[in-house]
Amino acid sequence: MSEVSGGMVVLAFFVGIIVMLLLITIHELGHLVVAKIAxxxxxxxxxxxxxxxxxxxxxxxxxxxxxxxxxxxxxxxxxxxxxxxxxxxxxxxxxxxxxxIARWKKMFFILAGPLMNLSVALLLFTSIFAAIGEKRNDMTYFGSTYTQEGIAAKAIMEKENKNQKIDINYIGQDYVIWGWKMTSGSTTIFDNICSVADQDKCNEKINDLDNQKAVDYKKTVYSFINNLPLAKGKDDVKIQFVYKKVDKYSGVALTGYETGIATNPVEFKAGQSVGIAAPNRLYKTTGEAYGAGWGETFKASISILEALGNVFTGKFSNLVGPVGVAKQTATLLQSADQFFIYVATISANLFILNLIFIPPLDGYRLLENFIEMIIRKELPTKYKVVVNTAGAILFLLLFVIITIKDFII
Structure with a gap:
């Protein structure tokens, strides 16, 4: 098993490098095509x-x-x-x-590279979302993907099977956790099962029982992450879940379906997982999924700006170089759609990264060209050499730091 895992890591390294090379080649191909046209x-x-x-x-x-x-x-x-x-x-x-060559032609020449990366990102995001009809592992969507042997799924299956409403072997993300209670013997350790009327007694509630709209997964999972450690050192710990069945597209509780309360608390051991993971955002139509691909392209594009902003506070964790891309690829090779979404994200990042007004990136070249269009003369060569050299040195230093970080982490 370790040999297969090691082989997968090596394969992922080469695939990751090839992905970066292809995206950069596509970027340069954009410059080439416009240069030929001009x-x-x-x-x-x-x-x-x-x-x-x-x-x-x-x-x-x-x-x-x-x-x-x-x-x-x-x-x-x-x-x-x-x-x-x-x-x-x-x-x-x-x-x-x-x-x-006319400066307006230079402008299109400079823009062509980033726009090629944008086109790749758009093509991949829209095609994948439209083809599979969902966005996988979306923490901003409601509900959860349940581990069928996890304590949350077991509690819901036990309740629902008594009512003969579902197949006991399946709990889908349309069953949404609304609250939970953790006890040790007769002592309540944590309880956020509450309504608006008694919310003062509630601890970090996930959602009011009176509400009919589910909250996003992130709020749900952090309720468990922040409070499950309270069970440490306690004996006879049990968890009781409250849930509702919702429309899988809107997150609104189904009419006529009573709030489910798992009457039999489930035994819990400190350090144990509840058995939930991020849900899949579902799209009703192909058109809706296609439109979501455009939105995802925008989100993926601007995410690089946040990562670069963190550099000024000394945080490099969200930036990766070719080595980091290769390492992250290892976790995605077994899922074709997730792999290509990752490729789309990198391409969207490259689109925005190259438009930043920092030399020697395309964005700075675009700004420089625009200034020359306004003043109708070329900026001094000495100025260009100094500015572009300084920018290149800074980016090389950043690249080295990120590469070292990718090897260490």
């Missing part, structure tokens, strides 16, 4: 960095695969940079150099 002279389209492993020498543009699969680039003729070492003999007319 009639700029492209020396080389490179997949990876370092020494060449393979090169296809086209009539004008060479396509190469290089040794280190951690990025890529699109080399375009310019007076400000030297041509590749083996292309010095190429005579490029000024009108085909990046320096002389």
């Amino acid at each position: 009639k700029a002279y492209v020396y080389e389209f490179s997949i990876g960095f370092g020494p060449r492993i393979f090169v296809f020498k086209g009539k004008e543009t060479w396509v190469s695969i290089r040794a280190f699969p951690l990025g890529g680039y699109c080399s375009i003729a310019s007076d400000k940079t030297d041509p590749p070492s083996d292309r010095e003999d190429v005579e490029v007319p000024d009108e085909r150099k990046l320096d002389y």
